[in-house]
Amino acid sequence: MAAPTRMSRAESQARTRQALLDAAGQVFVERGLHRSSVEAIVERAGFTRGAFYSNFSSKEELFAELLQASVYSAYRQMAERQLDGDEPAPSARQSAETLAKIQANPDGRWMFRLWLELLLEAGRDEKMRALAVEFWRSNRELVAEIVARRYAAADRKPPLKPKTLASALIAMDIGLAIQHYVDPDAVPLDVYPDVFGELFDTL
Amino acid sequence: MAAPTRMSRAESQARTRQALLDAAGQVFVERGLHRSSVEAIVERAGFTRGAFYSNFSSKEELFAELLQASVYSAYRQMAERQLDGDEPAPSARQSAETLAKIQANPDGRWMFRLWLELLLEAGRDEKMRALAVEFWRSNRELVAEIVARRYAAADRKPPLKPKTLASALIAMDIGLAIQHYVDPDAVPLDVYPDVFGELFDTL
DNA sequence: GCTTTCACATACAGCGCCGTATCCGGATAC
DNA sequence: GTATCCGGATACGGCGCTGTATGTGAAAGC
Numbered sequence: 001m002a003a004p005t006r007m008s009r010a011e012s013q014a015r016t017r018q019a020l021l022d023a024a025g026q027v028f029v030e031r032g033l034h035r036s037s038v039e040a041i042v043e044r045a046g047f048t049r050g051a052f053y054s055n056f057s058s059k060e061e062l063f064a065e066l067l068q069a070s071v072y073s074a075y076r077q078m079a080e081r082q083l084d085g086d087e088p089a090p091s092a093r094q095s096a097e098t099l100a101k102i103q104a105n106p107d108g109r110w111m112f113r114l115w116l117e118l119l120l121e122a123g124r125d126e127k128m129r130a131l132a133v134e135f136w137r138s139n140r141e142l143v144a145e146i147v148a149r150r151y152a153a154a155d156r157k158p159p160l161k162p163k164t165l166a167s168a169l170i171a172m173d174i175g176l177a178i179q180h181y182v183d184p185d186a187v188p189l190d191v192y193p194d195v196f197g198e199l200f201d202t203l
Numbered sequence: 204m205a206a207p208t209r210m211s212r213a214e215s216q217a218r219t220r221q222a223l224l225d226a227a228g229q230v231f232v233e234r235g236l237h238r239s240s241v242e243a244i245v246e247r248a249g250f251t252r253g254a255f256y257s258n259f260s261s262k263e264e265l266f267a268e269l270l271q272a273s274v275y276s277a278y279r280q281m282a283e284r285q286l287d288g289d290e291p292a293p294s295a296r297q298s299a300e301t302l303a304k305i306q307a308n309p310d311g312r313w314m315f316r317l318w319l320e321l322l323l324e325a326g327r328d329e330k331m332r333a334l335a336v337e338f339w340r341s342n343r344e345l346v347a348e349i350v351a352r353r354y355a356a357a358d359r360k361p362p363l364k365p366k367t368l369a370s371a372l373i374a375m376d377i378g379l380a381i382q383h384y385v386d387p388d389a390v391p392l393d394v395y396p397d398v399f400g401e402l403f404d405t406l
Numbered sequence: 407g408c409t410t411t412c413a414c415a416t417a418c419a420g421c422g423c424c425g426t427a428t429c430c431g432g433a434t435a436c
Numbered sequence: 437g438t439a440t441c442c443g444g445a446t447a448c449g450g451c452g453c454t455g456t457a458t459g460t461g462a463a464a465g466c
Contacts (some may be wrong), residue, residue: 035237
């Protein structure tokens with residue numbers, strides 16, 4: 001065993017919790033949120049249902065935490081890195097290449113699946129909707145800020161409100177990602193730079 | 204009873220089938236595909252499980268038929284109406300108003316939900332994926348055709364392949380619809396014409 | 407070092423749903 | 437009019453999962 005056999009209670013529980021979160025991520029991606037039973041999750045993690053119920057109150061709660069901890073934070077980190085960096089804002093075409101890479105990346109793909117699950121859930125469950133709303137709000141603001149800076153740097157006036165442009169940029173990302181998800185051959189990832197470059201760089 | 208008490212077997216069965224499809228649509232929208240039990244569907248339709256299993260072999264089969272019969276045909280009809288009409292292709296801004304109207308329409312909204320359910324399922328089930336692929340392929344072709352005609356009419360060369368432009372147009376529709384679905388206040392429907400007009404009409 | 411605590415395991419009771427096997431009554435065939 | 441057919445109802449066995457109640461051994465408190 002690489003792990004020390006002696007652990008404080010807090011450490012031990014933290015490990016269990018994380019193991020459950022990891023296992024849940026895998027199972028959710030494989031089977032989907034609803035087909036995933038608590039049993040399947042704990043089995044994957046090597047525990048029993050007892051461990052689950054002493055760490056989470058329900059599958060939905062775990063799902064929410066998983067999204068907030070893994071998926072959202074990953075997205076945000078990426079976006080903030082771009083915003084905080086002092087380097088000039090990249091062109092739309094360049095940004096599109098980054099977005100395409102996320103979709104190409106296996107991690108990006110499973111996050112995308114979980115994100116879809118959330119989307120569906122958001123239509124019915126208030127907590128999930130709140131989570132989704134919060135995420136998109138901050139995302140839009142971030143992108144709007146980048147857009148605003150770009151226009152300021154070029155000393156030009158944006159043709160639409162930065163927030164609207166942000167919605168459009170995000171929409172294009174989502175829309176292409178979904179089409180690629182369904183039919184990778186018909187909508188390959190290399191349309192990303194072309195579309196973004198042609199549509200947004202001319203503005 | 205408005206309905207005649209005498210019906211041929213075929214008629215009677217067709218009614219049952221349709222009643223089950225209608226009921227299923229309602230239940231799917233309310234609870235989601237996976238939370239909807241066969242029992243709930245037949246109960247809503249006023250039948251028992253016996254009726255279900257003598258008309259469909261599984262919930263998934265019914266779902267597929269529901270999508271093909273109701274959702275897809277509705278979308279396609281709309282698109283074809285636009286293509287077949289001899290009137291000149293409308294501007295992107297004008298088309299966007301139509302798209303926004305679909306999202307505003309209650310029928311459009313529940314179709315959108317079912318469409319999301321399919322999307323998720325398409326990631327795991329081959330039959331569902333085939334259904335989704337087929338739908339998007341024909342949709343893209345339709346849009347690409349409209350785009351090509353527009354450019355031909357204006358005697359100009361499209362800046363990207365019509366098929367790529369079609370992907371972009373569809374992507375924008377999907378992306379805005381999803382954002383509006385999650386957070387109608389932050390992304391209202393009236394961004395549709397602005398965004399489409401600004402981005403696509405200039406090309 | 408003895409007691410207390412608590413994370414996790416085990417045991418239990420039960421629900422909801424599935425899919426099939428069988429039955430029934432009215433439509434069809436002749 | 438009688439025999440047949442079959443769409444839908446009823447009955448059955450059973451599985452998978454849930455959530456709680458209880459047990460246990462190892463860390464924490466003193």
